[in-house]
Amino acid sequence: MKNLLFAVVLLASAQLAFADTVTYGWEGTETVLALYGTGEPPMNVAIATDPVHSGSQSLYLEDNSPTGTPAAYIVWVLGLQDGDEVTASIWRYDTTPSASPSCRIWGHWNDDPGDVMGYNGSASGETDYGPGTGWDETGYTWTVADGHTGLIIEMRTYSSAGDAVWVDDLSVTAPSGCTILTPDNFVSLQASTWAEIKAQF
Numbered sequence: 001m002k003n004l005l006f007a008v009v010l011l012a013s014a015q016l017a018f019a020d021t022v023t024y025g026w027e028g029t030e031t032v033l034a035l036y037g038t039g040e041p042p043m044n045v046a047i048a049t050d051p052v053h054s055g056s057q058s059l060y061l062e063d064n065s066p067t068g069t070p071a072a073y074i075v076w077v078l079g080l081q082d083g084d085e086v087t088a089s090i091w092r093y094d095t096t097p098s099a100s101p102s103c104r105i106w107g108h109w110n111d112d113p114g115d116v117m118g119y120n121g122s123a124s125g126e127t128d129y130g131p132g133t134g135w136d137e138t139g140y141t142w143t144v145a146d147g148h149t150g151l152i153i154e155m156r157t158y159s160s161a162g163d164a165v166w167v168d169d170l171s172v173t174a175p176s177g178c179t180i181l182t183p184d185n186f187v188s189l190q191a192s193t194w195a196e197i198k199a200q201f
């Protein structure tokens with residue numbers, strides 16, 4: 001019994017040792033890493049004060065693309081290797097059940113640490129649009145394969161131009177040693193030179 005308990009404690013500490021969790025609640029001034037879509041800009045994004053899930057601010061995402069599905073890049077995980085798992089959860093807000101606007105958490109591979117718009121293929125994501133009855137928590141776990149080293153996690157909006165949704169309280173867990181770039185530390189990194197960025201990965 002004592003050995004079993006020891007094994008359980010060891011297992012729990014091993015899991016803690018090999019994964020890091022970063023949270024982001026849009027309580028500062030930074031919104032997203034980048035935007036993708038057909039509009040100019042693809043989305044209108046802003047720090048919002050109503051509604052919020054926790055704290056005093058959230059992220060406002062307004063579709064501004066005439067066609068297609070625009071995406072707001074909200075986190076970039078770098079330093080991944082095959083078999084690694086990345087889990088993200090986020091709270092989203094819309095009040096239109098079974099109708100647009102809606103949003104989903106999605107991912108794509110970007111293995112080039114020098115270019116936030118780099119694209120190495122879809123990584124898929126959550127297919128559920130949510131109940132549309134206010135705040136609900138959504139999430140997804142990606143398993144790294146095919147030699148990818150970078151994963152960008154995005155919020156996609158499904159709506160007409162002018163429709164808006166809100167998100168808050170992002171949580172990302174990745175293996176220790178990976179770099180998890182949220183909007184605030186991504187902006188800090190952008191001030192670095194290409195050589196300095198390359199040196200980090």
Ligand SMILES: [Ca+2]
Pocket residue numbers: 025026027052053054055056057058168169
């Ligand atoms: Ca918040």
